[in-house]
Amino acid sequence: MTAEALSLIVFLPLLAACVIVAAPGLSALSVRLGLIPLPLLLLAPTLEVLDQGTYRMALAGHNSPLGIEWALDPLSLLMLWLNTGITILVSLHASYGFPPASEAGRRFWPLWLILFASMNALVLSADLFNLYVTLELVTLAAIGLITVEGKPLALRAGMRYLLLALLASLLYLLGVGLLYGQTGTLDLYLIAERIEISWLPVTALSLMIVGLLIKSAIFPLHAWLPAAHGNAPGPVSAILSAVVVKVSVYMIWRLWFWTAADWDLEAVALLLGLLGGAAILYGSLAALVQVRLKMIIAYSTVAQLGYLLLVFPLAGNLAFKAAVYQMLSHGLAKAAMFLAAANILHAIGTDRLRRLAGIDQRMPLDVFALALAGVSIMGLPPSGGFLAKWLFLEAAWEQQAWGWLVLVAFGGLLAAAYLFRVLAVVCLHPRRRLGQRSRRRSPTPASWAALLLAIGAILAGFFSAPVLDLITAGLPPGLGSR
Amino acid sequence: MADLGLYVFAAALLFGIGVYGLIVARHLMRKLFAINIMGNAIFILMVTAARPLDGAPDPVPQALVLTGIVIAVSATAFALALMVRLHRETGQVSLSADNESGGDDG
Amino acid sequence: MMALLLDGLIVLALVSLAVQAISGRSLFRGIIHFVVFGLTMALAWARIGAPDLAMAEAAIGAGLTGALMMVAYRRLVAQGDNHSPRAPAQKSRLAIPIAVGSGLLVGVIGLGALLADNPPGEAGLIVLETLPEYGLGNAITGVLLLFRGLDTLLEIAVLLTALLAARALAGTGDSSATARTQHPETPLVGALLAVVIPLTILVAVHLLRAGTHETGGAFQAGAVLAAAGVLLVLSGRVSRTDTAGPLVRLGILAGLSAFILIGLMPLLYGEALLTLPGMWSIYLIETAMMVSIAAALILLFADAGGLKRDRRG
Amino acid sequence: MMDVALPAVAVFLLLNLVAGMLRVYRGPTLADRMLAALLFSTTTVAILLLMAEWMAMPALRHVALLFVMLASILSLAFVGLPRDADEEDT
Structure with a gap:
């Protein structure tokens, strides 16, 4: 069952994309067929993981020194x-x-479905080179979606993203080649067993991590992100910030905590943590001075991604749980924010902050979604973001790492500052007129999508126990005891 | 088979040239030359990093490089299309212009 | 001694061509240098002992990338890009130190890896050991289709994605892209086509067939086929349309969908995903991939949604 | 004997290639460059065939075959290029 389900999780959206290209008349149907069955398909793997812990399947019947294997563990299940x-x-x-069924839709949906399928394939893969191919697919599909409307700002942002992404892939690829030369395999778990630590594998790992840091836009390699995420079409911004940048962080975690589990690299861990801290500070401060709503949200992503790196210096049970939880709750909240911003942009025709005064009366659903998601980003109780940050604080407290503790707390304050700035403009200016700009209305379901995601981010604070249990079950080797 | 050390040396030089080009070049097409040249350098290293089998290079890295070449041409083709469109919209073939956060219609 | 001289010359050519491509004065020359760089790179692969890579590099890395670059250059010129031939270089004092540093780093890593006393790659040994069981002679085709099929499948998806993304770019916006130059019928071109096109198809099929037991394979064959298509487009025998006809759509999708469907089949009778059920499936997938690669590359070259035969042809 | 003669001829052909490169570099007209580029592919085919013999790697003959096919196509692609863009640099 599980093997069939996992195969379809990757191939069904791909086939749906093919059908749209082959028969545009069927596009509405195939979009549905490519997406809606997926949660059902995930049930079998979920039961498998709850029951057995980890599930591995060798593709084409060739297992690991040579063949590609898919590995489903609690972490990859959560990512799925x-x-x-x-x-x-x-x-x-x-x-x-x-x-x-529209012309624009026929351009959009195949890329969207390919992006979806490739992220599923990436999360499942346990093979370093296969990860490279999936990551390229993710990147190309994502950039294709950024530029799908052909707006000049988006084109330029996409071009910059593409050049940096190509550079990043090359660094990653060089690392893969070196590790194959050292170990004769590409399986990331098998490499962990075989490798003897010396300067060469450490260099390979560093190259791969630098490449992935570029792809996940970690400060100071973040330069491409705000423009790309801030100028893409609304749903694309949402998926980029919520999932696409996360999958490369996920890859860093895999490499660090599984492949390089036994290596003693405290200095590098500290460096990564410092980068994360710098990202939190820089991203938040930059978000404070932006004039456009989508750019604020995009810089907020730069900041929130920083938390995901704190897991390296704080390495331990609690910090890992915190980081995974941050990944999930930030995904929900950020997707909600970008969708709400897209609705506002659609209705008002601009997302310049000073022209958004008083829209809470006209678009209550969207503003509510924005506020709810903001609660989670700021880390206020009872949201999922609160829980993640609380776990970080707890981890720092336990290790008496006061610097990190202050940083996490201060990051929350900064997030509150830039988000309240938005909410203040939106809600507290009853006297400004809306004038002639109130032309269009977003369809209600589009607002509901944003609201549902935001509610999800809040609910993540209430129903955390099963997810945390799952994360605990899937802790990397060596972290469980600490 | 040839002296692989010489080709590793070539790869190092090519990578350096590519990095230089990527930083210095303005025109996007030249940046693409640079990235492709760097890619070739890395492909050479991938093949030379594995011990040869039976006097020929290990087939696995060769297959990986073959995949890498096709991915490189796909990415390059898309980048070229993007460059042409960018030029049509803005009249520019470089990324040096700023004000990315501006623009009313986002 | 002579061998060393030969290798030295190849390396020298590679390096000087790379420098020329990046820093030469005119962009057009840069493209030529880049293409010749790719051809020289093919010689290098031949010397390293990787004929499959030599072929792929010549066909895809140099030939088709070069053709794509030239046609992009032509579009830039048609759109009135007049500063490109002499685009000034950005001034950066850090460029040379960074370039030298990264070159050194890569050199040290490469030499370290070359001199490291590793055991031969276990994956490679398994390939050579198990390959005869499948009746395949070319280890690389074996790795690409039998042992690591998912990589190849996703790689076709990458090509398709690049095509779709590029098409989305061309599809929006004004109609200037549809304006085409006229192709006056010239006697020489017609005669050349009459010889070259059948030959190319013959060579492509030969390379495809050869891929199972010696050098060759779907990618190389697809590139040759694409070259024939490029020729037809250039000579105006085939003209571009905005939307693809059913045949072209089938061509684009054949590789990916055939691979996925055949790859899913084993699940029906309880075998592992992507287990290929026999030689027939290898031939089928390779043929479909060749068609898809050719179709995608031709459409990318022509910047077209579809193709149709011109009445004159 | 052949072990020296074949690479020697290959080296000679490579030197030819370098001379051709100079022509690509100096032009002055598009046609000169195009002819030089054509010379490349012809020479490369010869080198590959020599290598196939000398390195005992018959697969390289396939590569040479592919080069021949591509040469004709590249030359046509050159012909299709616009004239106004590049002729001013001599």
Whole structure:
């Protein structure tokens, strides 16, 4: 069952994309067929993981020194759910901006489905080179979606993203080649067993991590992100911030905590943590001075991604749980924010902050979604973001790492500052007139998609126990005891 | 088979040239030359990093490089299309212009 | 001694061509240098002992990338890009130190890996050991289709994605892209085509067939086929349309969908995903991939949604 | 004997290639460059065939075959290029 389900999770969206290209008349149907069955398909793997812990399948019947294996453990299962859940809700929104039967929709949906499938394939893969191929597919599909409307700002942002992404892939690829030369395999778990630590594998690992840091836009390699995420079409911004940048962080975690589990690299861990800290500070401060709503949200992503790196210096049970939880709750909240911003942009015609005064009366659902998601980003109780940050604080407290503790707390304050700035403008200016700009209305389901995601981010604070249990079950080797 | 050390040397030089080009070149097409040249350098290293089998290079890295070449041409083709469109919209073939956060219609 | 001289010359050519491509004055020359760089790179692969890579590099890395670059250059010129031939270089004092540093780093890593006393790659040994069981002679085709099929499948998806993304770019916006130059019928071109096109198809099929037991394979064959298509487009025998006809759509999708469907089949009778059920499936997938690669590359070259035969042809 | 003669001829052909490169570099007209580029592919085919013999690697003959096919196509692609863009640099 599990093998069939996992195969379809990757191939069904790909086939749906093929059908749209082959028979545009069937596009509405195939979009549905490529997305809606996915949560059902995920049930079998979920039961398998709850029951057995880890599930591995050798593709084409060739296992690991040579063949490609898929490995499903609790962490990859959570990533699959994150990707599926957010993609489906964002798709609901996108089906209004890009109706499947329209000309724009026929350009949009194949790329969207390929992006979805490739992220599923990436999360499952346990093979370093296969990860490279999936990551390229993710990147190309993502950039294709950024530029799909052909707006000059998006084109330029996409071009910059593409050049940096190509550079990043090359660094990663060089590392893969070196590790193959050292170990004669590409399986990331097998490499962990075989490798003897010396300067060469450490260099290979560093190259791969630098490449992935570029792809996940970690400060100071973040330069491409705000423009790309801030200028892409709304649903695309949502998926980029919520999932696409996360999958490369996921790859860093895999490499660090599994492949390089036994290596003693404290200095590098500290460096990565410092980069994360710098990202939190820089991203938040930059978000404070932006004039456009989508750019604020994009810089907020730069900041929130920083938390995901704190897991390296704080390495331990609690910090890992915190980081995974941050990944999930930030995904939900950020997708909600971008969708709400897209609705506002659609209705008002601009997302310049000073022209958004008083829209809470006209677009209550969207503003509510924005506020709810903001609660989670700021880390206020009872949201999922609160829980993640609380776990970080607890981890720092336990290790008496006061610097990190202050940083996490201060990051929350900064997030509150830039988000309250938005909410203040939106809600507290009853006297400004809206004038002639109130032309269009977003369709209600598009607002509901944003609201559902935001509610999800809040609910993540209440129903955390099963997810945390799952993360605990899937802790990397060596971290469980600490 | 040839002296692989010489080709490793070539790869190092090519990578350096590519990095230089990527930083210095303005025109996007030249940046693409640079990235492709760097890619070739890395492909050479991938093949030379594995011990040869039976006097020929290990087939696995060769297959990986073959995949890498096809991916490189796909990415290059898309980048070229993007460059042409960017030029049509803005009249520019470089990324040096700023004000990315501006623009009313986002 | 002579061998060393030969290798030295190849390396020298590679390096000087790379420098020329990046820093030469005119962009057009840069493209020529880049193409010749790719051809020289093919010689290098031949010397390293990787004929499959030599072929792929010549066909895809140099030939088709070069053709794509030239046609992009032509579009830039048609759109009135007049500063490109002399685009000034950005001034950066850090460029040379960074370039030298990264070159050194790569050199040290490469030499370290070359001199490291590793055991031969276990994956490679398994390939050579198990390959005869499948009746395949070419280890690389074996790795690409039998042992690591998912890589190849996703790689076709990458090509398709690049095509779709590029098409989305061309599809929006104004109609200037549809304006085409006229192709006056010239006697020489017609005669050349009459010889070259059948030959190319013959060579492509030969390379495809050869891929199972010696050098060759779907990618190389697809590139040759694409070259024939490029020729037809250039000579105006085939003209571009905005939307693809059913045949072209089938061509684009054949590789990916055939691979996925055949790859899913084993699940029906309880075998592992992507287990290929026999030689027939290898031939089928390779043929479909060849067609898809050719179709995608031709459409990318022509910047077209579809193709149709011109009445004159 | 053949072990020296074949690479020697290959080296000679490579030197030819370098001379051709100079022509690509100096032009002055598009046609000169195009002819030089054509010379490349012809010479490369010869080198590959020599290598196939000398390195005992018959697969390289396939590569040479592919080169021949591509040469004709590249030359046509050159012909299709616009004239106004590049002729001013001599």
